[in-house]
Amino acid sequence: MPTVIYAYDPLDRLIQTAGIxxxxxxxxxxxxxxxxxxxxxxxxxxxxxxxxxxxxSNLLATDLQRSVLHTVNPDKTQPMAYSVYGHRPAESGVASVLGFNGERADPVTGHYLLGNGYRAFNPVLMRFNSPDSFSPFGRGGINSYGYAGGDPVNRIDPSGHFWRALKNWLFKSGSKRFLAVQAAPVIARRNSIDLESQLMMDFKVLMPNIYVGRTVASDHKFSRLEVVGHGGFYEHGGKQVGVIASSGQAFTAEELGKALVSNGLMKKAKEVNLIMCHSADVASYTGKSFAQELSDYLNVPVTGYKGEVQRRPSSYLLDVVDSTAADPMARYVRVSSMVSDRAALIRQGLSSDYYRPVTFTPG
Structure with missing residues (x-):
C-alpha cells in the first residue's frame, strides 16, 4: 500500500493530502x-x-447541518444521501467536494478530517479513529472516541473536540437558546460556527450590568475568570479614576475585587480576563490602569483592554442569564469572539482595532 503524506500549515490546518x-x-x-x-x-x-x-459550476442544495443533498447544473441534478453518521457508498460517485455536514471526506480513506485535520471521523465505525485531547474529564466528554454525544441527527462536531446543538434548534422562535449562543459581548464579531470558539461556563450576574463566568484551559489545569462590564473614568479632584459601571453606580477596582472574593469566584481562578472598555488605560489619579489595580488586589494576572471594546447590548446578556435557570445546558455560553491571540483575528480576516489586550501582574 502506498504511503500517503498529510501536510499542515502553521495554523494546524490540513493543506495537502494524496497530492491535493x-x-x-x-x-x-x-x-x-x-x-x-x-x-x-x-x-x-x-x-x-x-x-x-x-x-x-454546480449549485448546491444543503440541509441545516450543511450536508450537501443535491448538486444542480444545466445538464443534470444529482441527489446525495448519507447514513445517519455520514457514510456514503463509494460506488454512488462523488458529486461535490463537500459532503456530510459540509465537511470534505478524505480522498484516500473516506473519513472526515474534522477540525481541518485535527481528528479523523470514521462514518462506517461511527466514531473517531483517535482519542480527544479534551476527554475524558473535559469538554470532550467521557467517551474519548464518541461522535456528537451519540446524536448525529441533532448535533454537530466540526472541531473534532466537542459537539454542539444544531442552529435550527437554537433559532426557534422565542427561544432564549439563541441568545445563549451568540449574544455574549464581543471583542470582534466572528462566525458562529467558528471552530476556535471557547465556551464560557457558569455564566451569571455579579451585579446589575456586570457579568462573570469562567473558561477552562485546554489542559484543564486552571480556570480563567471572565468579567464583562462597562468601563470608563470619572473625575475626582480634577483627575481620572478608572471604574466599572453598574446601574448608574461606579465601582473601583478594589470594590470589584472584594465582590469577586466575597462571592467565592476566585477560589479556582488563576487569572482574570477583564472585558471592559479602557480597563488597560492608565488613570491619572492612581497612575495605574483598572486592570493593574485589580491584579494588585487579587494577586493574580489580569488582562485588560486599551480603548473601547466592541460589545452588544447588555440586555441580551440578561436574557442569557435568565435562560440558565430553566435550561442547565444554556450555562455553556458560547463566547464566539473572546479570542486569546491576535493571530485568531488575522485568520478570520478581521480588524484588530477592538482587540488591544494588556496583561498585568501583581506588584
Whole structure:
C-alpha cells in the first residue's frame, strides 16, 4: 500500500493530502487543487452555495447541518444521501467536494478530517479513529472516541473536540437558546460556527450590568475568570479614576475585587480576563490602569483592554442569564469572539482595532 503524506500549515490546518492541496479563508476550506484541476467552494457565512472548477459550476442544495443533498447544473441534478453518521457508498460517485455536514471526506480513506485535520471521523465505525485531547474529564466528554454525544441527527462536531446543538434548534422562535449562543459581548464579531470558539461556563450576574463566568484551559489545569462590564473614568479632584459601571453606580477596582472574593469566584481562578472598555488605560489619579489595580488586589494576572471594546447590548446578556435557570445546558455560553491571540483575528480576516489586550501582574 502506498504511503500517503498529510501536510499542515502553521495554523494546524490540513493543506495537502494524496497530492491535493487545500486553501482556506479563515477556518473554511475554499479551494482544492490536484495537478491542473481546481475546485472552489462558494460560501456565505454558514451557508454552502455552489462550487466551481474547470468542468463548470454546480449549485448546491444543503440541509441545516450543511450536508450537501443535491448538486444542480444545466445538464443534470444529482441527489446525495448519507447514513445517519455520514457514510456514503463509494460506488454512488462523488458529486461535490463537500459532503456530510459540509465537511470534505478524505480522498484516500473516506473519513472526515474534522477540525481541518485535527481528528479523523470514521462514518462506517461511527466514531473517531483517535482519542480527544479534551476527554475524558473535559469538554470532550467521557467517551474519548464518541461522535456528537451519540446524536448525529441533532448535533454537530466540526472541531473534532466537542459537539454542539444544531442552529435550527437554537433559532426557534422565542427561544432564549439563541441568545445563549451568540449574544455574549464581543471583542470582534466572528462566525458562529467558528471552530476556535471557547465556551464560557457558569455564566451569571455579579451585579446589575456586570457579568462573570469562567473558561477552562485546554489542559484543564486552571480556570480563567471572565468579567464583562462597562468601563470608563470619572473625575475626582480634577483627575481620572478608572471604574466599572453598574446601574448608574461606579465601582473601583478594589470594590470589584472584594465582590469577586466575597462571592467565592476566585477560589479556582488563576487569572482574570477583564472585558471592559479602557480597563488597560492608565488613570491619572492612581497612575495605574483598572486592570493593574485589580491584579494588585487579587494577586493574580489580569488582562485588560486599551480603548473601547466592541460589545452588544447588555440586555441580551440578561436574557442569557435568565435562560440558565430553566435550561442547565444554556450555562455553556458560547463566547464566539473572546479570542486569546491576535493571530485568531488575522485568520478570520478581521480588524484588530477592538482587540488591544494588556496583561498585568501583581506588584
Amino acid at each position: 492541496r487545500r486553501f482556506y479563508n479563515g477556518s473554511r476550506m475554499t479551494t482544492e487543487i490536484e495537478g491542473t484541476v481546481q475546485r472552489s467552494v462558494f460560501q456565505v457565512g454558514d451557508h454552502v452555495l455552489a462550487e466551481g472548477g474547470a468542468g463548470g
